[in-house]
Amino acid sequence: MKWSQAFISTLKENPADAEIVSHKLMLRAGLIRKLTSGTYIYLPLGQKVLNKVITVVREEMDRAGAQEILMPALQPAEIWEASGRLKQFGELVFQFQDRTGKKNLLGPTHEEIVTNLVKNEITSYRQLPVTLYQIQTKFRDEIRPRFGVLRSKEFLMKDAYSFDTDEKGLDRSYQKMYEAYCRIFERCGLKYKAVEAETGLMGGDVSHEFMVPSPAGEDLFVTCPKCTYASNINTAIPGRPTNPETTxxxxxxxxxxxxxxxxxxxxxxxxxxxxxxxxxxxxxxxxxxxxxxxxxxxxxxxxxxxxxxxxxxxxxxxxxxxxxxxxxxxxxxxxxxxxxxxxxxxxxxxxxxxxxxxxxxxxxxxxxxxxxxxxxxxxxxxxxxDLRVVVENDPCPQCAAQLQISRGIEIGHVFKLGTKYSKSLGASFLNEKGQSHPVVMGCYGIGLNRIIAAAIENSSDQNGIIWPNQIAPYQVIIISVNPQEPKINETSQKLYESLQAKNIEVLWDDRNISAGIKFKDADLIGIPIRLTVGKNMMEKGLIDIKQRGRSEQKSFSFDETVTETIRLISG
RNA sequence: CGGGGUGUAGCGCAGUCUGGCUAGCGCGCUUGGUUUGGGACCAAGAAGUCAGAGGUUCAAAUCCUCUCACCCCGACCA
Known part of the structure; x- marks a missing residue:
């Protein structure tokens, strides 16, 4: 894409609305624009990043054997009444009547809908286990949307649901999803931590949250510096003194x-x-x-x-x-x-x-x-x-080392639901002996928009975003310092086409504006590899390669530039 | 929902306390020209229901009343 033709608008100054780094940078880099409180428009750059994230998630879900479906955001309220969760969710659900007077809602999540689907489609143990997932917009009338895309009223979620014949099967499905989550977050370049968690409105008994440590996070979690213990603050157990019952x-x-x-x-x-x-x-x-x-x-x-x-x-x-x-x-x-x-x-x-x-x-x-x-x-x-909230330096329940408390962004959550929904909605199957059993369920969510914000919280500097390679909107940016100069323009054009021919996603900044703006913009939008065609080209026929987030810059001939760029991308 | 704050051009802000002349500044935008290795320069220009409604006044961005929107702190979540 040539920048001169792209719908990219960057902001020089911080918007007054934004408080945290990711929100400021998403606005400044032209990824998103606010429509109204809690809802955001994704501009081309933001949409590209979102699509990258979706691709990673989809690949890993498919690899883990989950099958993609798509369920409606528009849902009948009656299923929610049947599970009893309409009351539980309360004001969080957007509800309205259609023209016939029927009660509808915009799905805040999809447990009821999949369970209902499975109830109708799965009748035998032979059809199990199965894991279904979707990428869908969720609607929650949040009490207080905030921090840009981190907490919004409308957001994109990957939600998966596993169905098994028994607890052991659930353990296996859960483990598969847990591992898939680890791969997804690693591929997205996130520093994350899986912690034990509350099941909350989802129900069930076992659950883990995936947290990205960040001062902008809304959750607190506890980790042990010496062992593997990690938990959400709400489930963290303080280790007990060795002589708790001291008379x-x-x-x-x-x-x-x-x-x-x-x-x-x-x-x-x-x-x-x-x-x-x-x-x-x-x-x-x-x-x-x-x-x-x-x-x-x-x-x-x-x-x-x-x-x-x-x-x-x-x-x-x-x-x-x-x-x-x-x-x-x-x-x-x-x-x-x-x-x-x-x-x-x-x-x-x-x-x-x-x-x-x-x-x-x-x-x-x-x-x-x-x-x-x-x-x-x-x-x-x-x-x-155990009635209390853990505090910093409480002993670890496993090894008695001093626990640490961190702030984090919850980007994913996996739950062992058991039979909560299958029982209340009547989703059961016949086993080998012809006996009816409720299916044993798990559910697994990832906040796709949050991954973007978390990635930026994880990786940025004074000048802007530093994208992890896998989710960068473009892999390479070419800066033509002075596109009026025929040699620069022609070399840039050739470079642009050569890279595209290698299936590299490249943004060519061909704008006829001062060089400083182009460098600033390139840093702001955070493209991992920057190729500069300018003074060095005029004088020595060389192109400069610089990686975002690193200070050193090296110069190469045209052919070397192409091979070096490919090397950097694949390495 | 409780507490705090903001609303003036696309963005960032001044002006409001103490009412008064054509509502200003920076960035951005348009046109022409000079520029081009880190947010250039000169010249000319376009752009405002001062959040909305009502009121006070000779006169309201400014004072009063109501409404709306947005942000921050708290309970909730991906």
């Missing part, structure tokens, strides 16, 4: 005492008032679990993890108690709750509480706290459990 009898227990703490309803306030550090304090959080009151005890500097509560207690109906309920249950106002003297309420304590002595708790009275509170002596708990 505090042997320790120097001080007498329990009530102290006045006027107006101090937060940990910080109490900490300052009593001059006691938060790790010496215990907060008592009152929740309603299936409408029953529960107290959760957490060390002052720790944070409760509501996801863990759900798993532990086997219900999703968990809400923080309001001030009235707290007063009714504890006898004291919000902000002064404590475990001592609580009745008719289950008390669960985080493991970290077990090794604490002489700590501060609320007194269940206005403006009062208890000091020197001790477990067992002063109150009992129903059980000890």
């Amino acid at each position: 505090n009898n042997s320790l120097n227990l001080q007498p329990l005492q009530e102290v006045k703490t006027p107006g101090t309803t937060t940990i910080e306030a109490v900490s300052q008032f009593l001059k006691t550090p938060p790790p010496q304090m215990v907060k008592t959080l009152i929740y309603l679990v299936d409408n029953q009151p529960f107290a959760f005890l957490i060390r002052g500097d720790h944070e409760l993890n509501p996801f863990k509560l759900g798993r532990l207690l086997g219900t999703e109906n968990i809400v923080m108690a309001d001030a009235k309920t707290i007063e009714k249950v504890t006898g004291g106002p919000l902000g002064f709750s404590g475990p001592v003297g609580l009745k008719n309420i289950k008390i669960l304590a985080d493991y970290a509480i077990a090794s604490m002595t002489n700590f501060v708790t609320g007194a269940n009275k206005t403006d009062a706290h208890l000091i020197n509170t001790n477990l067992k002596r002063d109150f009992q708990v129903e059980r000890l459990a």
Whole structure:
């Protein structure tokens, strides 16, 4: 493509809307333009990159034995009512009626639709296993679209679904997809990390997220510097101290005492008032679990993890108690709750509480706290459990090394769904013995637009994008420094045609503008190999080769330039 | 949805507090010319419902009321 004829518009200045590097560069390099909040137009350069990503994904899915289909974005609401997820998704789903009054929605994902398909088509174990995938636009009415293409209301997703006769089969299908994901992200040049994750709205029990470390990421994940442990912050388990159940009898227990703490309803306030550090304090959080009151005890500097509560207690109906309920249950106002003297309420304590002595708790009275509170002596708990969010330097649950917390962009997520959907939607098959079983499912998603943003977050400099070879919009850019000069123009033309003849994707900057703009633009849009036809051509008949992201530049004769370019591309 | 902020030419912004003359600047764009190894130079030009509606006033980008859009922080996700 000749730049003079291409629909490429770059921006010199940063658009006011953009905050993060990838968003700024995608706008500046002319990859995308915003239509409205959460929806983006892909311009030719952006579309080329997207297509490259799609090609990689498609090749690897096919290689892993998955078969491509295409399901509608427009879906009947009734299937979603049948699975019970319409309520769960709630406002996240774009819904509307068609002219007949039938309820429709724009698919936020496709589990219901494939399961329904499989229900109708698969009747025998002989047809299993099978994995289907598609590349489709998803619609989610996000509460807050942001960071450009990273979180949008409309986005492209590769979603795959595996169907097996049993758990073992699912394990195999899951493993295949997991490996395919690794290959995809490697080919896209991403530094990624697979971590254990929450299953969330998808359901199921095992899942892994693929994270690209980036300060722009919206997720936190935990990694161990010494072993393989890696997890989303929400599922990360802090390793337990070697003596978690330390009986505090042997320790120097001080007498329990009530102290006045006027107006101090937060940990910080109490900490300052009593001059006691938060790790010496215990907060008592009152929740309603299936409408029953529960107290959760957490060390002052720790944070409760509501996801863990759900798993532990086997219900999703968990809400923080309001001030009235707290007063009714504890006898004291919000902000002064404590475990001592609580009745008719289950008390669960985080493991970290077990090794604490002489700590501060609320007194269940206005403006009062208890000091020197001790477990067992002063109150009992129903059980000890892992209730909290991991913090930096917590011990690794596998090897006790100090855990690290990083920020990342979630670019893919794989789930073992089991029979959640096949049961609720009635997708079953007959086994060898003629018995009916629900199919065992897995689902596997990749955010295709996010791969682009993540790649840029991973790889850019002051001057612009530095594309990984596999997803660059063009492999080579030719800069004709002064296209008015016949020798330069003719050589460029010949070079352009020679490279095209070798099936190399080349962008020829033939514009009759000052050289500086061309160099700046080439850097901005990040083409991996830059060939400059200019001064060196006029003086010595040489063409300069420079790789984006490297500083050195070498000069070659015409023929050498072609072979060297090919070498760089294939190597 | 709660909190914070912005809206003036395609893009980036000044002007708004303290109302007043033809609404300005940089980039980009058009035409002609000189240029061409890191966002050139000269000359001439085009381009604005000052987010929208209503109000106050002799007079509104500027003051008041409402509405809309967009961005940032929080809960949610690929």
